[in-house]
Amino acid sequence: MPGTVQAVERAAAMLRLLAVRGTPLGVSEIAAALGLAKTTAHGILRTLFEVDFVAQEPDSGRYMLGETLRHLGSSSVDVNELRSRAMNWADTLASRSGEAVHIATPDTDGVVVIHHVFRPDDTANRLDTDTVLPAHATALGKLLVAHDDALAGRVHAGERPAFTRRTVTASVELDRELAGVREAGWLAEIGQFRPNEASIAAVLRSPGGLVVGAVGVSGTIDRLCEAGAKPRPALVKLVRETATAITRALRYPV
DSSP states (O other), X not given: OOOOOHHHHHHHHHHHHHHHHOSXXXXXXXXXXXXXXXXXHHHXXXXXXXXXXXXXXXXXXXXXXXXXXXXXXXXXXXXXXXXXXXXXXXXXXXXXXXXXXXXXXXXXXXEEEEEEEOOSSSOOOOOXXXXXXXXXXXXXXXXXXXHOHHHHHHHHHSOOOOSSTTOXXXXXXXXXXXXXXXXXXEEEEESSSSTTEEEEEXXXXXXXXXXXXXXXXXXXXXXXXXXXXXXXXXXXXXXXXXXXXXXXXXXXXX
């Protein structure tokens, strides 16, 4: 079976990004959102411009969808497909980490859990599937806020309740915490949502690089963190490897 063409995948991801964001974006913003070099992003954008798939603002030079593609603004990730492609990898992550695993996507009021794997022991569990988590206080949420301008706008405009004494509620502090997250592709949250719990999450990308969700583990701080409240490197590695595996799985047809 012939392989896919990477440049086409990246171009498709750019169009989806412009559709989802709904506002003109600069080359640097597009490159950062898709994990591309600025020169690569610029070359693809110029080609899309030449065929009228994107347009540019006269004054700022920022890019937006061309008139013929404006209908793509209603497009969104197929949650059922994402869940089905990710389930086996989520099970494996729970088994290897010994912790609960969640997969989430952006939602109007925060981020919604689309798949939950219980911690593989006798600990009492509550099913979190379809639960909406606060975007400002969880690793899954913060990670998606860093990659979704629409979600970020809702978070900054809405209420950010303090769930614990560690919850970041000020916009300036939240922005500071998220600085560099797009480049890193992962994030840890310690005691911000529940007093004695922590979580580690990494992004999931569709073909071409568009962030469509996040996968993460959660558990007690003493299990997920080293002394000094730093996430255990082995767990970070496991979560990132799982995110990479799911991202690869999204590239191929069933």
